[in-house]
Amino acid sequence: MSKPYSAEDFTNQIISDRTWRLREISDLKSAIHQSDHIMEKVLLRALVTISYAHWEGHVRNSAMLYLTHIALRKFDYSRLNPQFMKNYFLPRLSALSASKVSLASKCALLDDILSSANKKFSRVNDDLVNTKSNLNSEVLREICLICGISSASFEAYESFIDVILLKRRNDIAHGEDTFIAKTDMNELAAKTIELMRMFGDALDNEVQLKTYMIV
Numbered sequence: 463m464s465k466p467y468s469a470e471d472f473t474n475q476i477i478s479d480r481t482w483r484l485r486e487i488s489d490l491k492s493a494i495h496q497s498d499h500i501m502e503k504v505l506l507r508a509l510v511t512i513s514y515a516h517w518e519g520h521v522r523n524s525a526m527l528y529l530t531h532i533a534l535r536k537f538d539y540s541r542l543n544p545q546f547m548k549n550y551f552l553p554r555l556s557a558l559s560a561s562k563v564s565l566a567s568k569c570a571l572l573d574d575i576l577s578s579a580n581k582k583f584s585r586v587n588d589d590l591v592n593t594k595s596n597l598n599s600e601v602l603r604e605i606c607l608i609c610g611i612s613s614a615s616f617e618a619y620e621s622f623i624d625v626i627l628l629k630r631r632n633d634i635a636h637g638e639d640t641f642i643a644k645t646d647m648n649e650l651a652a653k654t655i656e657l658m659r660m661f662g663d664a665l666d667n668e669v670q671l672k673t674y675m676i677v
Contacts, residue, residue: 466531472669476662479523483516483658487651494647506642507634513654514631517623518597520658525591525609528665532674533586540579543674545610547578552608553587596632599623610674611664622653 466472490512494505529549532542539547554571590608594601599620606613616623627650633640668674 465534466527467534469531469669472527472531473666475527476524476666479527480520480658480662483520484655487513487516487655491647491651494644502644503642506644506647507640509647509650510627510630510640510642511634513650514597514627517627517654517657518593518595521597521602521605521661522591522593524662524665525605526586528609528669529586529590531669533584536582536584537675538580538582541675542583543610543676545607546583546674547575549587549590549608550578550581550583551575553589596628597623598628606664609665609668611668615660615664616657619653619657623657626650627654 464471466475487509490505490509494502494509497505532546539550551571551574558568558571591605592601593605599616602616602623603613606616626646630640630642
């Protein structure tokens with residue numbers, strides 16, 4: 463896939479990533495409608511796991527595309543939302559907290575922080591967007607924070623994300639005989655798709671309006 467140099471590139475790549483995921487969810491729903499009773503149970507369990515996989519995948523890919531789009535523009539940190547500079551230092555802060563370091567090393571980090579306003583954001587740390595293979599509502603809030611967007615619109619979906627998507631997926635992945643009712647199918651698919659659209663659209667709005675920049 464080409465890099466999202468322009469705002470149009472970003473939008474097209476977000477839509478492309480989402481479209482094939484939505485099609486796969488839709489195809490699986492159609493297969494469930496056409497299946498017999500025995501196969502229906504298997505496919506309903508598959509729908510849970512594939513819905514979660516696409517939710518996690520779309521969030522991770524969209525966030526990385528978003529950060530990459532901004533990094534390609536090579537703005538000074540002083541022109542960007544302060545979160546971008548925080549992101550730059552998060553890996554070093556994590557390493558600092560995980561080990562004993564000298565006072566000189568701590569001072570060096572502070573010096574770098576104080577002198578970084580004119581450095582350019584030109585590279586995305588691959589570990590920054592980490593769904594931890596466990597994209598619950600708390601991890602989602604962290605990713606929203608890293609991207610500099612509000613997570614408020616997702617609060618009403620926390621129970622769905624944590625219980626319906628994640629817990630059921632984990633139960634199935636761990637070999638438990640979790641029952642999924644056919645009556646839950648439409649809501650499961652619809653809310654998963656809605657969440658993917660919400661997250662992708664939130665990032666797309668940032669890109670189109672350039673609200674990731676300081677006015």
